[in-house]
Amino acid sequence: xxxxxxxxxxxxxxxxxxMTLQCAQDMNHEYMSWYRQDPGMGLRLIHYxxxxxxxxxxxxxxxxxxxxxxxEDFPLRLLSAAPSQTSVYFCASxxxxxxxxxxxxxxxxxxxxxx
Amino acid sequence: xxxxxxxxxxxxxQEKEAVTLDCTYDTSDQSYGLFWYKQPSSGEMIFLIxxxxxxxxxxxxxxxxxxxQKARKSANLVISxxxxxxxxxxxxxxxxxxxxxxxFGAGTRLFVKA
Numbered sequence: 001x002x003x004x005x006x007x008x009x010x011x012x013x014x015x016x017x018x019m020t021l022q023c024a025q026d027m028n029h030e031y032m033s034w035y036r037q038d039p040g041m042g043l044r045l046i047h048y049x050x051x052x053x054x055x056x057x058x059x060x061x062x063x064x065x066x067x068x069x070x071x072e073d074f075p076l077r078l079l080s081a082a083p084s085q086t087s088v089y090f091c092a093s094x095x096x097x098x099x100x101x102x103x104x105x106x107x108x109x110x111x112x113x114x115x
Numbered sequence: 116x117x118x119x120x121x122x123x124x125x126x127x128x129q130e131k132e133a134v135t136l137d138c139t140y141d142t143s144d145q146s147y148g149l150f151w152y153k154q155p156s157s158g159e160m161i162f163l164i165x166x167x168x169x170x171x172x173x174x175x176x177x178x179x180x181x182x183x184q185k186a187r188k189s190a191n192l193v194i195s196x197x198x199x200x201x202x203x204x205x206x207x208x209x210x211x212x213x214x215x216x217x218x219f220g221a222g223t224r225l226f227v228k229a
Contacts, residue, residue: 031215040124042206043219050215058216090160092217100148100214103162 002026006091006107013081013114021076021110023091030096032074033058033104034066036087043090049074051096081114088112117142119209119220127226128197135182136192136223138207144168148210149190150217151181155203163205166190194225202227 007022025032033048035058045058049068063085065077074093078085088111092104118141128134140149151163166174166181174181182191194201207220 033216035219040221042119042121042221043208045216045218048216050213056215059218088158092160094214094217097214100210101165101167103150103152103165104160104217106160109158 004091004093004105004107006089006110008110009108010111011113013078013112015081015083015114017081019078019081021078021089021091021112023074023076023107024072025074025091025093025105026072027093027095027105028071029093029105030071032068032091032093034064034074034076035090035092036060036085037090037109038087046076046089083114086112086114117144117209117211117218119207119218121207121220121223123223124221125224125226127228128194128201129228130199131196133193133195134197134225136194136205136207136225138190138192138220140188140190140207140209142188142209142211144212146212148214149181149183150208150210151179151190151192152206152208152219153201153203154206154222160206164192197227199227199229201225 004025034046035043047066049055091107094104147168149166153161164176180193206222210217
């Protein structure tokens with residue numbers, strides 16, 4: 001059982017480049033989220049999804065796009081990378097409505113550097 | 116807006132002693148959930164303990180307990196009999212009424228001394 005799989009694990013980009021961080025889960029979880037982790041700031045919610053076709057903004061959505069075409073996949077797109085987006089990105093999933101006491105399952109993270 | 120505050124950037128504790136990590140939260144929701152996660156230096160996020168806003172008893176999981184004071188909006192994590200392996204970053208998190216989204220505090224780095 002793979003859980004939440006994030007790819008790539010490491011990436012270096014130049015300012016202005018675009019890229020997609022991949023996230024896939026095999027637990028049939030309805031809810032998925034993207035966070036960024038920066039020193040001293042904890043995990044900040046970027047975007048989240050409550051099911052296929054439904055997404056919403058979190059605390060820091062600017063510069064990022066998401067889509068959820070299937071239950072399993074929740075990719076995060078950086079449209080035009082900026083140095084301020086250098087961070088560690090985590091994808092997480094959790095069961096849907098009625099199971100709000102269940103914790104999130106996290107991927108291993110993607111360490112992204114923007115030069 | 117919801118907010119989680121962890122006021123202790125770093126904490127030291129002697130091995131085998133107990134330690135309390137502080138967490139306060141702000142929400143207008145009546146129903147919400149509180150979580151604690153551990154992040155060792157390897158980077159993975161490990162779930163520790165959960166407390167529902169309507170739970171009357173404080174949650175416990177082995178050496179972890181959650182000191183939940185609803186009126187004060189605090190959800191402190193207590194680790195009893197600290198071990199060297201407890202050295203890690205600890206995050207407090209809150210899930211909203213619908214369970215749709217979870218927000219995190221800035222974290223507390225715990226150092227356990229031998």
